[in-house]
Ligand SMILES: Nc1ncnc2c1ncn2[C@@H]1O[C@H](COP(=O)(O)OP(=O)(O)OP(=O)(O)O)[C@@H](O)[C@H]1O
C-alpha cells in the first residue's frame with residue numbers, strides 16, 4: 001500500500017488575530033517511506049502545521065488528503081483516523097500522569113481492539129524495544145525526561161501508524177538522550193510509513209530524507225528526496 005499525505009493551498013488563521021496567516025497557502029506531498037524534518041524560527045508555524053496534519057486542528061482554507069481520505073472537519077471521524085493511522089510525540093507531557101507507563105502505552109490500542117490481554121502483550125513488546133521493560137509500572141513523574149519520551153514513542157507505535165508526527169521530541173532533553181530518541185525514531189522508518197518531525201537542531205534535521213524550512217507560514221524545500 002502506498003501511503004501519502006497531500007496538502008493543498010493550506011491556510012491557517014487563528015481567531016485571535018485574523019489578519020495574520022500563520023500558514024500561508026502551503027502545498028506539498030509527503031510520501032511513504034520517507035522522513036521529513038521541519039525547521040524554522042520560533043513562531044514560523046511548525047507546530048501549527050503538525051497540528052493540522054494530526055487532525056487535531058483544522059485549516060482555515062485548503063485541503064488535507066491522507067491516502068485518498070479527503071479530511072473533513074468531522075471530529076469523530078478524524079479522531080478515528082488519528083487513532084488508527086497517526087502516532088504523535090510532543091516535546092513533553094505526552095503521557096497521562098495518573099496512568100503507569102504500561103497503561104499509557106496499551107490504552108490507545110485497547111480503545112480500538114477491545115482485547116486487553118493482546119494490547120498489554122503488544123505494549124510490553126514495544127516498551128522492551130525502547131529499552132524500558134524495567135519501568136513498566138512507573139508513573140510518568142517517576143521517569144526521567146528521556147524515559148518519558150521513550151515510553152511516548154512506544155505509545156505512538158501501538159497502533160502501527162502509517163504516519164508519525166513528532167514536534168520537537170527532544171526539545172527538553174540533553175544531547176545523549178536526544179541522540180537516543182532520534183536513533184529510535186529513525187529506526188521506525190519503513191516503506192509504508194511517513195515520519196515528520198519539527199526540530200531546532202540542524203544535525204537531526206539533516207538526517208531526514210527531505211528538509212522543510214518554514215518562514216512566516218511559508219515552506220521551502222531544501223533537499224527534495226529522490
Ligand atoms: N491557539 C493559537 N491562537 C492564536 N495564535 C496562535 C495559536 N497557536 C499559535 N499561534 C500563533 O501562530 C504562530 C505560529 O505558532 P507555532 O506554534 O506554529 O510556531 P512554531 O514554529 O511551532 O514555533 P516554536 O519553534 O516556538 O515551537 C505564532 O505566531 C503563534 O503566536
Ligand SMILES: [Mg+2]
Pocket residue numbers: 046047048167
Ligand atoms: Mg512549535
